[in-house]
Amino acid sequence: MKLYYSPGACSLSPHIVLREAGLAFELVLAPTKTHKLPDGTDYYGINPLGYVPLLELDDGTRLREGPAIVQYIADQVPTRNLAPANGTLPRYRLQEWLTFIGTEVHKSFSPLFFPAMPEEGKQIYRDRIAGRLQWVDGQLEGKQYLMGDAFSVADAYLFVVTNWAKPMNLDLSGYKHLLAWRERMAARPAVQEAMKAEGLLK
CATH class of the missing domain: 3.40.30.10 (Glutaredoxin)
Incomplete structure (x- = not known):
């Protein structure tokens, strides 16, 4: 491959x-x-x-x-066990997470990478991302990973897009569960x- x-x-x-x-x-x-x-x-x-x-x-x-x-x-x-078995409800939960990360978080970052985007416009997207990550932070309370105690492919995707927060001037300091999860992810070999x-x- x-x-x-x-x-x-x-x-x-x-x-x-x-x-x-x-x-x-x-x-x-x-x-x-x-x-x-x-x-x-x-x-x-x-x-x-x-x-x-x-x-x-x-x-x-x-x-x-x-x-x-x-x-x-x-x-x-x-x-x-990187993804639940096809046809099971947990697999649809995984797809729910992948879709959310792709459409609500990933694509909201996209305008921040365009130099021509006015700062006022970028702030609208930063606020949108912040709201979505606030919700994710709540979902991670009491969990090791997005799907529970086990890593899944959705964790890899969210980790990558949240890596863009710092260079795009998005402050994650208020999301303690998200930050703890990011530390767990960063430690994975x-x-x-x-x-x-x-x-x-x-």
Whole structure:
């Protein structure tokens, strides 16, 4: 398998999950600014949408969109318990979390990365994210992870998007359960390995 990624982008989520799964994979740098791969290939020829992540299977099949990719990876190694079994209510709860993170948190961060977005506009999105993370903070009370006591692929996704808070001037200090959860996540070996591989940790 090949994972096309850009350091610190949302592709870090499936990168973490691949390491949690213990699967063999190749990392391929796909810079979001140049869209040129290390060998000079135009990334748009691989993913016409131009963004990461993209997972290429050994038979050449390509899978886009982080929430789909992390579930695919989890289902390759069911004994790792990275996602509940398909068709069960807990699996739909996982999809509920992945959808929430993707549409309510991840996409609310997107305008903060645009230099042309006026500061007043950015503050509207910061306030929106703060409200969503306040709710997440409440959901994490008394839990080790989003789904309870066990790590799931949703934790990897939320960890990555909340990594963007500090560089985007979003203060998380008021969310004690979220911060405790982030510490647990940051201590996971797979998280540290993925971040080191992307040059995000020394």
